[in-house]
Amino acid sequence: xxxxxxxxxxxxxxxxxxxxxxxxxxxxxxxxxxxxxxxxxxxxxxxxxxxxxxxxxxxxxxxxxxxxxxxxxxxxxxxxxxxxxxxxxxxxxxxxxxxxxxxxxxxxxxxxxxxxxxxxxxxxxxxxxxxxxxxxxxxxxxxxxxxxxxxxxxxxxxxxxxxxxxxxxxxxxxxxxxxxxxxxxxxxxxxxxxxxxxxxxxxxxxxxxxxxxxxxxxxxxxxxxxxxxxxxxxxxxxxxxxxxxxxxxxxxxxxxxxxxxxxxxxxxxxxxxxxxxxxxxxxxxxxxxxxxxxxxxxxxxxxxxxxxxxxxxxxxxxxxxxxxxxxxxxxxxxxxxxxxxxxxxxxxxxxxxxxxxxxxxxxxxxxxxxxxxxxxxxxxxxxxxxxxxxxxxxxxxxxxxxxxxxxxxxxxxxxxxxxxxxxxxxxxxxxxxxxxxxxxxxxxxxxxxxxxxxxxxxxxxxxxxxxxxxxxxxxxxxxxxxxxxxxxxxx
Ligand code: NAD
Numbered sequence: 001x002x003x004x005x006x007x008x009x010x011x012x013x014x015x016x017x018x019x020x021x022x023x024x025x026x027x028x029x030x031x032x033x034x035x036x037x038x039x040x041x042x043x044x045x046x047x048x049x050x051x052x053x054x055x056x057x058x059x060x061x062x063x064x065x066x067x068x069x070x071x072x073x074x075x076x077x078x079x080x081x082x083x084x085x086x087x088x089x090x091x092x093x094x095x096x097x098x099x100x101x102x103x104x105x106x107x108x109x110x111x112x113x114x115x116x117x118x119x120x121x122x123x124x125x126x127x128x129x130x131x132x133x134x135x136x137x138x139x140x141x142x143x144x145x146x147x148x149x150x151x152x153x154x155x156x157x158x159x160x161x162x163x164x165x166x167x168x169x170x171x172x173x174x175x176x177x178x179x180x181x182x183x184x185x186x187x188x189x190x191x192x193x194x195x196x197x198x199x200x201x202x203x204x205x206x207x208x209x210x211x212x213x214x215x216x217x218x219x220x221x222x223x224x225x226x227x228x229x230x231x232x233x234x235x236x237x238x239x240x241x242x243x244x245x246x247x248x249x250x251x252x253x254x255x256x257x258x259x260x261x262x263x264x265x266x267x268x269x270x271x272x273x274x275x276x277x278x279x280x281x282x283x284x285x286x287x288x289x290x291x292x293x294x295x296x297x298x299x300x301x302x303x304x305x306x307x308x309x310x311x312x313x314x315x316x317x318x319x320x321x322x323x324x325x326x327x328x329x330x331x332x333x334x335x336x337x338x339x340x341x342x343x344x345x346x347x348x349x350x351x352x353x354x355x356x357x358x359x360x361x362x363x364x365x366x367x368x369x370x371x372x373x374x375x376x377x378x379x380x381x382x383x384x385x386x387x388x389x390x391x392x393x394x395x396x397x398x399x400x401x402x403x404x405x406x407x408x409x410x411x412x413x414x415x416x417x418x419x420x421x422x423x424x425x426x427x428x429x430x431x432x433x434x435x436x437x438x439x440x441x442x443x444x445x446x447x448x449x450x451x452x453x454x455x456x457x458x459x460x461x462x463x464x465x466x467x468x469x470x471x472x473x474x475x476x477x478x479x480x481x482x483x484x485x486x487x488x489x490x491x
Contacts, residue, residue, distance in 0.1 A: 064209025258469025
């Protein structure tokens with residue numbers, strides 16, 4: 001069998017599940033349509049999997065870990081396989097970028113950047129696989145104590161639709177490097193690139209069952225995976241509501257979980273900042289991936305003496321933004337679905353109802369299909385901090401600007417939402433840089449720069465409703481392992 005069954009419903013490609021080393025349709029035979037956000041048209045189908053498929057995948061992973069070739073590989077051999085997978089991703093980069101762009105609606109240049117980042121995850125964790133050391137602990141005379149870092153076993157990975165490849169790389173890369181066997185349930189809205197990457201993993205020689213991929217809805221396949229009694233850990237990225245359900249499922253099985261649940265992250269601009277440097281970051285941090293980024297900076301806090309001047313310049317940049325299909329490859333593409341578009345338009349309706357100043361809107365270019373899910377980037381001024389626009393994750397290209405008077409107010413506003421994922425701080429004052437960076441309640445702070453979510457090497461995760469646990473960097477390897485203490489008496 002092949003990942004891609006071309007004799008599919010309506011003659012569109014149907015993508016299958018990878019279980020062990022076998023590509024297979026859902027046990028029920030059901031499929032789900034995949035919709036192209038740029039046009040609203042169905043362009044492929046995926047397996048609509050359920051409990052039975054998840055059970056097979058978990059058993060395949062369990063076997064790979066407990067008895068199969070995967071569990072027996074030396075750390076450096078796992079690392080080599082991860083490196084080979086990184087190379088396969090780069091070698092097939094254009095195919096993957098095309099698939100990701102079409103599936104998610106993101107402009108081609110963003111999808112190409114996602115390919116590079118995904119390969120970097122496998123390079124980083126490939127290099128780290130044999131460098132994850134344990135420790136010895138000084139104890140009583142005549143005794144040696146070893147702290148042995150062991151894999152957890154079978155890890156479950158629930159991946160969202162906004163960055164399928166990148167979040168797959170971030171979640172699975174560390175887990176495989178640590179020696180776990182993985183079962184991945186990607187999002188039903190966008191996941192085709194992952195089916196291809198799973199094939200590349202087989203091609204480069206991953207033993208059967210090390211990596212299993214099962215598509216389907218969250219309610220059926222996702223819930224079945226997170227509740228499965230034979231998994232040992234869950235890595236989840238998505239909404240806070242589903243994150244809470246996943247955590248409950250983890251509690252029932254007494255397993256650990258990392259939750260990455262998005263944010264309402266602030267850019268904080270003080271009057272002494274280098275405004276030329278801030279402007280492109282303030283735009284990109286909300287327009288990248290049409291604002292559907294967990295670490296998007298969707299709040300802009302600006303010190304009052306520069307507020308009008310800065311907002312004028314920013315409005316100029318927003319007005320020049322061009323929106324179009326993934327193929328047009330402009331500044332911004334469509335949102336993922338009609339539902340997501342409706343959700344963002346609701347927020348914009350609240351701005352209208354409150355008569356808030358819309359300072360600028362980008363332009364949907366001529367010839368863009370009106371069946372696509374497009375919303376122009378929108379800059380809203382003087383947003384009252386207690387409005388939903390200033391507090392809730394919109395997950396669209398909408399930037400809410402809020403003026404502030406002094407450092408203490410900026411800090412209070414920045415920390416005033418239920419979220420705490422990242423923050424960007426723009427000031428030349430060294431004391432303020434460290435004071436603020438330490439007092440901000442979030443997982444990452446960028447000072448005089450911004451890189452949504454940070455590099456592969458940088459631990460990433462949130463506090464409060466943004467979740468808990470850390471992914472990326474070496475920190476993820478600690479999340480995906482457990483420490484066993486061995487006490488030897490030798491006299
Ligand atoms: P979601 O949380 O419903 O979906 C994320 C993943 O969880 C998908 O793979 C989905 O199939 C799965 N899932 C859904 N229900 C499940 C369940 N009961 N058990 C296990 N898995 C389940 O997110 P969404 O509906 O796609 O988007 C809604 C909102 O979530 C967005 O508007 C945005 O605010 C937020 N979101 C955040 C991120 C992020 O990167 N933090 C990503 C996507 C969405």
